[in-house]
Every structure is written in structure tokens, then in C-alpha cells.
Amino acid sequence: MLELLPPPPTDPLWDLTYEFGDDERPERLNLVLGVYRDQTGTTPVMAAVREAELRLAQRSESKEYRGLSGNAAFNSSLLDLVLGTAPGGPAHRAAAVQTVAGSGALRLLADLICRTRPGTTVWISDPAYVNHRPILEAAGLKVRTFGWRDREGGFDTAGVLRDLRDARRDDVVLLQGCCHNPTGVDPLLDDWEALAESAVRGGWVPFVDLAYHGLGDGLEADLLATRLLAARVPEMLIAVSCSKNFGLYSDRVGCAIVLGATERSVRNAETALQNAARTLYSMPPEHGAAVVTTILQDEGLRAAWRAELDVMRDRITANRADLAAHLGNLGCEEQARTLARQKGMFSMLPLAPHDMLRLRRQFAIYGTTSGRINIAGIPAHRIPCLAQGIAGVLGPADAPRPVIL
Structure with a gap:
């Protein structure tokens, strides 16, 4: 039976994630998967979630x-x-x-x-x-x-x-x-x-x-x-x-x-x-x-969760504004204005699939083929590097590689 199965298509997002895992360049940046990451690059467990889990463990209710x-x-x-x-x-x-x-x-x-x-x-x-x-x-x-x-x-x-x-x-x-x-x-x-x-x-x-x-x-x-x-x-x-x-x-x-x-x-x-x-x-x-x-x-936990959610949102908003500002300073004013109007975890770069391939190969920056990047996954200190990479792809093919920060 299994011999009759033709090769199925693989998932493009996970293909890129696996490719990133094999990339040994220290400056590589993974902006493919849609997960929130903090300044250290970690997807944290929210404090309200930890407290809720502790309470659940203490109650030890049935697994029925x-x-x-x-x-x-x-x-x-x-x-x-x-x-x-x-x-x-x-x-x-x-x-x-x-x-x-x-x-x-x-x-x-x-x-x-x-x-x-x-x-x-x-x-x-x-x-x-x-x-x-x-x-x-x-x-x-x-x-x-x-x-x-x-x-x-x-x-x-x-x-x-x-x-x-x-x-x-x-x-x-x-x-x-x-x-x-x-x-x-x-x-x-x-x-x-x-x-x-x-x-x-x-x-x-x-x-x-x-x-x-x-x-x-x-x-x-x-x-x-x-x-x-x-x-x-x-x-x-x-x-x-x-x-x-x-x-x-x-x-x-x-x-x-x-x-x-x-x-x-x-x-x-x-x-x-x-x-x-x-x-x-x-x-x-x-x-x-x-x-x-x-x-x-729980009123207290709900308030704590809302506060943490606001911090996450503020960080995403700040990342996008900072990236737009850096792109503007590098001469990409139109792209910066478009980026600044967007909201949420993701943004679309004005780049074709071959441009995203160049961004990946030349600048070690991983986004999806469609041009989507995860704004919520950028460490703040890497934003200048990301902006240089995007500007480099928008510019001539022999643009210098961004400085590793």
C-alpha cells in the first residue's frame, strides 16, 4: 500500500525552519514561525499561566x-x-x-x-x-x-x-x-x-x-x-x-x-x-x-494576564516602529510608511520570492517565500541588522552584508 503513495508536498514553513536549524552562520535570524519571542529569543510561559498551572496541580482534579x-x-x-x-x-x-x-x-x-x-x-x-x-x-x-x-x-x-x-x-x-x-x-x-x-x-x-x-x-x-x-x-x-x-x-x-x-x-x-x-x-x-x-x-489572574498581554503588544508595536524608522533612515521611505501602518505579529515585506531567497542566502534572514516576517520574533538589538538586510535586497545585488550585532 505505502509503495503506491506518491511523494506528498512538504510544509513550506517547517521546511524553512529545518533549513534555519542547519544554518551555521552566527548572524542567522528566524522570522518564519508565528510565535511570540521575548528579548532573549525565548517564547516565555506567561506568569499568569504558571500561577494557574500551580493552582491546578494543587487541586489535583480528576483526569476523567x-x-x-x-x-x-x-x-x-x-x-x-x-x-x-x-x-x-x-x-x-x-x-x-x-x-x-x-x-x-x-x-x-x-x-x-x-x-x-x-x-x-x-x-x-x-x-x-x-x-x-x-x-x-x-x-x-x-x-x-x-x-x-x-x-x-x-x-x-x-x-x-x-x-x-x-x-x-x-x-x-x-x-x-x-x-x-x-x-x-x-x-x-x-x-x-x-x-x-x-x-x-x-x-x-x-x-x-x-x-x-x-x-x-x-x-x-x-x-x-x-x-x-x-x-x-x-x-x-x-x-x-x-x-x-x-x-x-x-x-x-x-x-x-x-x-x-x-x-x-x-x-x-x-x-x-x-x-x-x-x-x-x-x-x-x-x-x-x-x-x-x-x-x-479569577479577577486577579485575569488582570495579571491582561497586563502581560499589554507588554507583549507594546513590544511588537515598538519592534515594528523601530524597523520602519531604520528602513526610512536607509532610504526605504515608502516601504517604511507601509510597514508602520501594519499591526499584529506579522508584516509583509515588499519582496518577491526570489528576493526572499536572496535575503536568506546573502543576509541569513529567514522569512516566508511570500515575504511575511514575524515582527514578534525580532530581538530589539537585531532590528538594525534586519533593516540593513531588507535595504540590501531592495538595493543592488552586490550590497554589503549587514554588521552582526
Whole structure:
């Protein structure tokens, strides 16, 4: 059987990560994977997470199965966090199911779409998160794209609305709630209002991927767009990740949320998600969900977590501003202005795949082929070196290598 298997494609991000691991140059810089790193280059365990884990260990609760929806207290806490607690708000017509991280939520919701309307078209941005299309197509869905950026590198409001006029009723449009991956380009609140109006008028269903809330403009500000859509549309899907804002990458903590017009439709969707989970992995892991629940349900821990999240966001913002300033000083003013407008963990460099290859080979700076770099992974003292490398690629081919700092 296995002899009949043709060579499958490998994952491009992990290929680059392995290549970085084999690179012996001391100046090498890994900006490929989407993880937060502190000034020392470490992805830290948040203090609030450590304290929550200590409390959980001291309680030594049972390891019994939680059920197909996972940790019910976690699901309730995530609904409150994402949709708010206002009486009569959208959370009252929503249900949540714990998942294996945000990617698991994307897949469960994709399966729900396919089960509800086989052959549904899901629209994704161009460019999009690298795993959006594979997840959707693996679930049996058709995928179409809509533009995202204008010629100046900002959000293309008119272009997006024009493209989405071709979305049919009951098509699904996948939108990132904040800190767009890979571009770092987000709609303004007025743009989100226009998208909500387009959804209501066109009858398409918003599918929000929420992975970076708290790392753009602040936790509440980053959730405004999701809450705006939820208040305006009859049906909506939300995939939530706790990897970035809780630093729980390897614990794989996420949540799939469905909003419907009636209680019956929401309960049916919740059961369908449970059934899909049963066939894929049965039940999600408990530890990370218990950590998040402990933090969100304790006022002191929640405040400590919010404070740490603000520090992370401030560092990302400072990194981007510093990189833009250095690029401007090196004569790359247009690129610096574009970079400075972006937000979140990622930014897109104005470089073609062959330029990114040159950046890697000549300057030992690793980003994705598409031009995405992880702003959250740059040690501050390496920013001048990074700027010199980018400017070197934008300049002549015989540009000097950056000084190692």
C-alpha cells in the first residue's frame, strides 16, 4: 500500500525552519514561525499561566473525560470573552465547542459547513493565512479569493466589497478578526461596518478567524469587529485560538463558536460540531483549557494576564516602529510608511520570492517565500541588522552584508 503513495508536498514553513536549524552562520535570524519571542529569543510561559498551572496541580482534579464539547466552563468563558456579557447580546444565541487549537476550530467549522451545504464556496483573502485553503479544501469545500490590499499597501475597501458582490447567498466569507496574517493590514471600523452591511445585503455568512486578539490595538479593541458582525448578522462562525495571547502554543487550546437566528439552529449546529469532533479526535485535551478557565474566572489572574498581554503588544508595536524608522533612515521611505501602518505579529515585506531567497542566502534572514516576517520574533538589538538586510535586497545585488550585532 505505502509503495503506491506518491511523494506528498512538504510544509513550506517547517521546511524553512529545518533549513534555519542547519544554518551555521552566527548572524542567522528566524522570522518564519508565528510565535511570540521575548528579548532573549525565548517564547516565555506567561506568569499568569504558571500561577494557574500551580493552582491546578494543587487541586489535583480528576483526569476523567470532559465530553465531546470539552471543558464547559472554558467554552462559557470564551463566549463571554469574545462576544461580551451584555444582556441580550449575541452570546445568548451562540454555542461553543472546545477544539484542538484554532486550526482544529477551523476544521470543525469547515466540516459543519460541508455537512450543512455540500459544495459551499468559502471566500478567503488574497493573500491569506497559509493553512486556510488546505483546511477548507480538505473538508470538501470550494475556495475562491477576494483581494485585500490596495496599491499603497493599505486595506482595499472598495476592492473587497466589489469582489464580495460575487458571493452568493449562503456562501461563507472567511475574515480574520484582527492582525491579519500574513499582511498585518486590518480594516478600519467603518470598513467592518461596510462588510457587515455587505453580508446582510448579500446573504453570505461571516466566518471569523480570531487568533491574535490582544496583540494589535488591545484586547477589547481587537474584538470590536467580531462583536460588530455578531450583532448585525443572523448567522456567524468563529474560530478562536488561545495559542498567541495565552502563549499556549503546544497545549493546543481553541474554541469553535456558532451563532444562529434560533435556539434550535444553534443546538443542532453544536451537536453537529460534537459529532465531527468525535470522528476526528473524540475529545480535546483538558490542561490548556483548564489553565485559560482558571485565568479568566479569577479577577486577579485575569488582570495579571491582561497586563502581560499589554507588554507583549507594546513590544511588537515598538519592534515594528523601530524597523520602519531604520528602513526610512536607509532610504526605504515608502516601504517604511507601509510597514508602520501594519499591526499584529506579522508584516509583509515588499519582496518577491526570489528576493526572499536572496535575503536568506546573502543576509541569513529567514522569512516566508511570500515575504511575511514575524515582527514578534525580532530581538530589539537585531532590528538594525534586519533593516540593513531588507535595504540590501531592495538595493543592488552586490550590497554589503549587514554588521552582526
